[in-house]
Amino acid sequence: MKALVVxxxxxxxxxxxxxxxxxxxxxxxxxxxxKAAALNRRDYWISVGKYPGIQHQTTLGSDGCGxxxxxxxxxxxxxxxxxxxxNWGDNPAVQSSAYTIxxxxxxxxxxxxxxxxxxxxxxxxEHLSDEEGAAIPLAGLTAFRAVFTKAxxxxxxxxxxxxxxxxxxxxxxxxxxxxxxxxxxxxSSQEKLDKAQSLGAAGLFNYxxxxxxxxxAQVVGKxxxxxxxxxxxxxxxxxxxxxxxxKIVVYGSTTGKTDGLDLFRLFWSQxxxxxxxxxxxxxxxxxxxxxxxxxxxxxxxxxxxxTEGIDAIKSMVNTEQFGKTVLKF
Numbered sequence: 001m002k003a004l005v006v007x008x009x010x011x012x013x014x015x016x017x018x019x020x021x022x023x024x025x026x027x028x029x030x031x032x033x034x035k036a037a038a039l040n041r042r043d044y045w046i047s048v049g050k051y052p053g054i055q056h057q058t059t060l061g062s063d064g065c066g067x068x069x070x071x072x073x074x075x076x077x078x079x080x081x082x083x084x085x086x087n088w089g090d091n092p093a094v095q096s097s098a099y100t101i102x103x104x105x106x107x108x109x110x111x112x113x114x115x116x117x118x119x120x121x122x123x124x125x126e127h128l129s130d131e132e133g134a135a136i137p138l139a140g141l142t143a144f145r146a147v148f149t150k151a152x153x154x155x156x157x158x159x160x161x162x163x164x165x166x167x168x169x170x171x172x173x174x175x176x177x178x179x180x181x182x183x184x185x186x187x188s189s190q191e192k193l194d195k196a197q198s199l200g201a202a203g204l205f206n207y208x209x210x211x212x213x214x215x216x217a218q219v220v221g222k223x224x225x226x227x228x229x230x231x232x233x234x235x236x237x238x239x240x241x242x243x244x245x246x247k248i249v250v251y252g253s254t255t256g257k258t259d260g261l262d263l264f265r266l267f268w269s270q271x272x273x274x275x276x277x278x279x280x281x282x283x284x285x286x287x288x289x290x291x292x293x294x295x296x297x298x299x300x301x302x303x304x305x306x307t308e309g310i311d312a313i314k315s316m317v318n319t320e321q322f323g324k325t326v327l328k329f
Contacts, residue, residue: 225246
């Protein structure tokens with residue numbers, strides 16, 4: 001079978017499409033013939049060596065949709081999505097020290113076949129194509145935990161989703177809108193803001209404008225929650241925008257550390273600043289049910305053929321896409 005792997009030799013990293021043996025199954029496992037695999041930023045960071053635990057010729061990919069071709073009779077012939085979680089552990093509040101994500105160090109979804117435990121399988125929601133289904137697991141799970149478990153977003157809440165356009169942020173927007181929240185977004189791209197509006201965003205702010213925080217305060221007043229992917233010094237802006245007793249949930253740090261965190265505003269306004277990443281297996285099932293019940297369709301920015309996978313990963317050096325990039329087998 002063909003597999004897209006990362007080569008790691010003497011501190012040098014490269015991508016290669018190679019032939020691997022089709023993996024053999026064992027009790028409790030199923031063989032899945034892949035139909036589609038979605039890309040995540042971690043695939044790019046692995047490809048350039050900026051990720052822990054990289055092993056030579058590991059098959060990349062955390063997200064996938066495929067057909068079970070061998071294994072349990074209960075699953076055989078069914079189209080499934082794969083839960084990327086590996087070894088979350090017994091504490092639903094935080095992952096264990098053994099936690100990993102499919103695609104490093106274990107072989108991932110960017111191969112024609114993949115063997116996975118039966119408990120990593122879940123039926124693809126019927127309203128989704130294979131490519132749309134593949135786009136959901138990792139980003140959808142991260143957004144679901146941030147929006148509902150951590151920020152506890154509910155109907156009528158005013159929510160700000162920052163940096164709209166990435167996989168997680170666009171799911172956070174759709175999930176919060178589906179829950180009945182009034183959702184606002186920011187970005188430096190007008191094109192991304194316009195796309196967010198088509199997905200239900202109630203208001204748009206371009207953080208390239210020096211006074212966007214003032215604009216947001218005038219339009220909204222105060223937010224119940226902020227869902228943030230960037231961190232950095234913008235956290236102090238969000239402390240000014242969130243209401244007393246509100247929540248700021250951070251699931252990424254693309255702009256680095258926060259200089260001079262406004263601790264006075266944080267404690268005096270009783271604001272909760274909380275970290276979040278991925279989600280446990282129970283949340284994964286809840287997330288897929290939520291997607292099914294609300295017939296949520298993820299935004300697929302571009303579909304590449306599987307043999308174009310190296311070019312697809314390299315394209316992630318920029319952040320121009322809105323939603324997910326998917327490989328089709």
